[in-house]
Amino acid sequence: MLQVSNIGLRLGGQEILHDVSLGLKKGGTLALVGESGCGKTSLLRVIAGLEHPYSGSIVVNDRQLNAAGVYVEPANRGVGLVFQDFALFPHINVRRNILFGLNRLSSQEQNDRLSAMLSLFQLEGLANRYPHQLSGGQQQRVAMARALAPKPDLLLLDEPFSGYDVLLRDSVRRELRELLDKAGITTVLVTHDLQDALVMADEVCIMQNGRVLQQGTVMQLAQHPVNDYVARFMGGVNSLKVQCIEGQWISAFGPLPGLSLKLAKEALLVFPPDALRLAVAGEPDAFKVRIGRLMPDQHGYLVWCMPETGSESTISAKLTEAPSGSIQLSLLYDKVHVFPL
Amino acid sequence: MPEARKGNYFRWSLLLLLVLLLVAPALAALSGLFGQAGEHWPLLRSTLLPVYFQNTLVIAAGVILLSLILGIVPAVLLHRYSFPGSGILPLLLVLPLAIPAYINGMAYHALLDYASPLYVFLRQNFGFQSGPYLLFNLHSNLGVILVFSLSYYPYVFLLTRASLEAFNPSYDEAARLLGAGQSRVFLRLLLPHLRPAIVASLALVLMEVLNDYGLVRFFGVETFTTGIFNAWFVLRDSTAAFRLAGLLLLFAFLLFFAEKWQRPQIATRQRLTHRPHRRLNISGLPAVAILLISTFPFVFGFAVPALQLAAMSVKAWSLITRPDFGELMTNSLILAFGAGALATILALLLLTLSRKLQSRISGFLILFATAGYALPGAVIAIGMLMLVNTMAFNPVMSAFAGWLLTATIAVLMYAYVARFITASWNSVESGAGALGRSQLEAARLSGAPSWLVFSDIVWPALKPSVFAGFVMVSMDVLKELPLTLLLRPFNFDTLAIRAFEYAADERLAEASPYALLIVVAGFLPVWIMRKNKMI
Structure with a gap:
């Protein structure tokens, strides 16, 4: 339904996107995830036709929007975009904002479409209000209604949750997910927060420095990350360098006899905090750590651990009880991703 | 009574x-509307007043139209496109503010007159x-409209440009994605966004037009x-002048x-933050066009008259070696710096009072x-004359009033401060606004x-900002x-x-x-605006 192939974009002499390709089936939701400045918003703007790529093609519903010698104007793309700042026209009310893209329809059709949008986004009582008279959530719903009113083939959402605090963010996410399900529209959203992607998207596409690193379902990315960046992005916050010395793998915390690799002499282990468990002294794979800092959370403690000597390497472990002094930990290797160096 | 109270x-x-x-001068001038009518008033009302009305309205309408075109077109082009020279143009386009309209008129008269080279x-x-002038009769309503527009379009340019910078580019993009073409974006989004800036800038232009005496007198347009000057100097009918x-x-x-009504809207829109605009790079023939x-408004609003003045000055430069030149310079500088200092001190005093009182009433006052x-200078001058007139009828103050008016520059200074304190107030107030509240509290x-x-x-x-x-x-x-013409002491x-006198002759x-x-x-204020990043 959406097929982006080999897109390259240069802005102000800088290479913003390099050979970007991704795809999305009809009715699906794809989250473009990455750190600030990785090019995800630029890619969204390329799909919307607001930026001109120097290479590649974009196809939506079998219709070529960008290719060599082909460029469809934003107005004719059938793409709706909800901007990060919503971009509601400040001098006209909610009704006229939603009607803005419907001027080619008859007045009867306009009214029907308006009523449907007001009802879908629960904006019935707000039609005559101006944007500045609305809360952030209401503004977002109006922006969604305005983008969806012309019935676009594809909806693009640019950082839809950036303006919300932690408490509100979760409920807004769920509300938006329900609205998108009701509307049944193919959606691409941009976010830098993995949680947004987990709730909202069927597929996640991770970007770094203008390149797509990996696209897939959350499960695929979590289980088979293509590199340590993706693994860390998917929740593996710990990365530990290991070296093979005389047939034994050694980390900053000491030898890891349970680790068996035949790939290289050096590797990077990426694993989540719950890949570490408390070990009993004498266990063959246990290593001793010094407790740095304890942070209570809902189900126990997040513990910063350092090697007994030195502190250049820190890993965090998820433990159910508060430890003190030095403890022994061991790794659950089925939760560890290994990347040869 | 407690100390604080x-x-x-x-x-x-x-x-x-x-x-x-x-x-006081404005209130005094306003009271002129309700005073006893003088002997010339009925004649003036039936014969000249309709002419004054008609000419003033025609000139105002013409200036509105032309200064809109001269101000908005370059503002929009500079907002949309980046081309060789576009960096310096915002400064060049403001330079006509350095030339008073009557001097601009003088230069164009010299350029288009029958005897001009x-x-x-x-x-x-x-x-x-x-005919007697190249292309058209400059000494007409049309000539006045052209010169006024070339002199004052920078107000429209400045406020429109600032407003365009405040226009969120996402609005434009959102509208395009919703199927709107360029013209619809302009009419439905950009124009409503620019409206407050346009209204406010036109109000400023028209204030300058109403204030002008030199250009309309020089071009012989009533x-x-x-x-007011005719009633005062020719008819000698002070009550008619007051009316x-x-x-x-x-007016x-x-x-x-109108200007005050639109200002808050401009400020609100300019406070909105958004990503910066990206201008379209153009080159070749479109860039030249x-x-x-x-550049057109700059060329005809500044370059042509300035070059004309410079060319004429070369011939008459020996005039500045005349003995009375020093006196002219001294008089001008005493008035300028004296009024500047007085207005600044008063503005600082008002600022202190407003900060201490912190009330809506004090702000309103x-x-x-x-x-x-x-207020046009002539109105303030007439108001001052009415005030001194009132003093003259007081047996105790009559001698003092006469001496004030004929022998000192005190009345003139007072009138200058009443008219121009706006500039010093706006400047110190914005300077005080830039001083963060938390900085002040931390210091205390x-x-x-x-x-x-x-x-x-x-x-x-x-x-x-005090210096500015x-x-x-x-x-x-x-x-x-x-104001100076009406209130200066004799032989001053x-x-x-x-x-102006040489030009009138x-x-x-010379x-x-x-x-x-x-x-x-006049470059100094423009330089200050540039320094304060207003241009």
Whole structure:
């Protein structure tokens, strides 16, 4: 339904996107995830036709929007975009904002479409209000209604949750997910927060420095990350360098006899905090750590651990009880991703 | 009475006194509407008043139209496109503000007159004939409209450009994604967004137009301002002058409220933050075409008249070695710097009172007290004359009033401050606004004495804006004409008056060195605007 192939974009002499390709089936939701400045918003703007790529093609519903010698104007793309700042026209009310893209329809059709949008986004009582008279959530719903009113083939959402605090963010996410399900529209959203992607998207596409690193379902990315960046992005916050010395793998915390690799002499282990468990002294794979800092959370403690000597390497472990002094930990290797160096 | 209340009582009294002093000339002029009609009033009302009305309205309408085109077109082009020269153009396009309209008119008269070298050349070599002036009769409503528009379009340009910068580019993109074309985006989004800036800037342009006396007198077009002078100097009918001034004041009030009504909307829109605009890079023929269109207002609003003045000044430069030149310069500078200093001190006093009182009423009073820029100089002058007139009928003060008016510049200074305090007030107020509240609170909490807080924190922050306000008032006074003409003591001339008198006598070459000095001085406020990133 959406097929982006080999897109390259240069802005102000800088290479913003390099050979970007991704795809999305009809009715699906794809989250473009990455750190600030990785090019995800630029890619969204390329799909919307607001930026001109120097290479590649974009196809939506079998219709070529960008290719060599082909460029469809934003107005004719059938793409709706909800901007990060919503971009509601400040001098006209909610009704006229939603009607803005419907001027080619008859007045009867306009009214029907308006009523449907007001009802879908629960904006019935707000039609005559101006944007500045609305809360952030209401503004977002109006922006969604305005983008969806012309019935676009594809909806693009640019950082839809950036303006919300932690408490509100979760409920807004769920509300938006329900609205998108009701509307049944193919959606691409941009976010830098993995949680947004987990709730909202069927597929996640991770970007770094203008390149797509990996696209897939959350499960695929979590289980088979293509590199340590993706693994860390998917929740593996710990990365530990290991070296093979005389047939034994050694980390900053000491030898890891349970680790068996035949790939290289050096590797990077990426694993989540719950890949570490408390070990009993004498266990063959246990290593001793010094407790740095304890942070209570809902189900126990997040513990910063350092090697007994030195502190250049820190890993965090998820433990159910508060430890003190030095403890022994061991790794659950089925939760560890290994990347040869 | 507790100390705090006593202090507030004193501050309120001081504020009321200052406000009363500053608005007294306007109130006096307004009272002219209700005074006894003089002997010439019926004749004036039936014969000249309709002409004043008609000319003033025609000129106002023409100037609105033309300054809109001259201001908005380059603002939009510079907003949309990046091309060779587009970096310096915003500064060049503001330079016409350095040339007072009457001096601009003088330069164009010299350029298009029957005896001008250009017309002579075209006549002799090509047989080109178009009457006493090249192309069209400059001394007409059309000539006045052209010169006013070329002189004052920068107000429209400046406010429109600032407003365009505040236009969120996402609006444009959202509209395009919703199927809107360029014209729909312009009409439905951009124009409503620009409306407050356009209304406010046109109000400023029209205030300048209503204030002008030099250009309309020089071009022989009868307007309200010339009517006031005619009633005063020709008919010797002070009550008729008072009535005309009162009528003109009503127009000025309308403009003042139009401008004040739109200002908050401009400020609100400019506070919105968004990603910066990306201008479209163009080169080749389109870049040349856009460069030519954008440069047009600068060329005819500044370059042509400035070059004309410079060329004429070369011939008459020896005039500045005359003994009376030093006196003219001294008079001008005393008035300019004296009024600048006085207006700045008063503005600082008002700022202190407003910060201490922190009430809506004090804010409202200060708004009125600093509305002088909206009042034409002739109206303030007439108001001052009425005040002195009232004093003259008082047996105790009559001798003092006569001496004040004929032998001193005190009345003139007072009138300058009443008219130009707006510039110094706006400047110190914005300077004080830039000083963060938390900085001030941190300084106070540090336990430092008040004098140290003032000298180390407040003054360094305020100093640039105090200086800017001082220079702006001084330069306004330097080129001011109608107020000075009406209120100067006998045999007291300034550069502006001498330039105007020479020009009125068709001795343009002799007028030009004085005019050029005024233009050069006019660069200072433009430089300050550039420094304060207003351009």
